[in-house]
Amino acid sequence: MSIIAWTEAMSVDNPALDKDHQKLIRMINELDQSAPDFLELFNAVLDYTTGHFDREETHLDAIGFPGLDAHRVQHDDFADQVAAMLKEYRERPFDAGDTRLKDFLWSWLKGHILIEDQRYAAWTRARGG
Ligand SMILES: [Fe+2]
Structure with a gap:
């Protein structure tokens, strides 16, 4: 899988969340499928992802984003899909x-x-944030 870089097109105009996304991308780039501790590394990415989802949802809640519930469903869906793949693995x-x-x-x-x-x-930009 080719290495993917964070780009401005991915910016959510929130420095902390942009940093989270950059770190996640870095962590996935560094994930080595053939490493003996691959599952451990993979779980570390998942832990970070879960923490990021929490931070993002807290932010969306704080700014009153109307699409929060739907967004949360996306996050939960990700967790379900990963859990299913991990079980298989x-x-x-x-x-x-x-x-x-x-x-x-x-x-x-x-x-x-x-x-x-x-x-x-x-939505944030449209509101002048
Ligand atoms: Fe998200």
């Missing part, structure tokens, strides 16, 4: 060349930051 670890877990993180996060997170960024 634990039952029968994927081959080293099978990058499903990392690919999922990538595509989900990239789409989420570029599309879903941009909804609250646009």
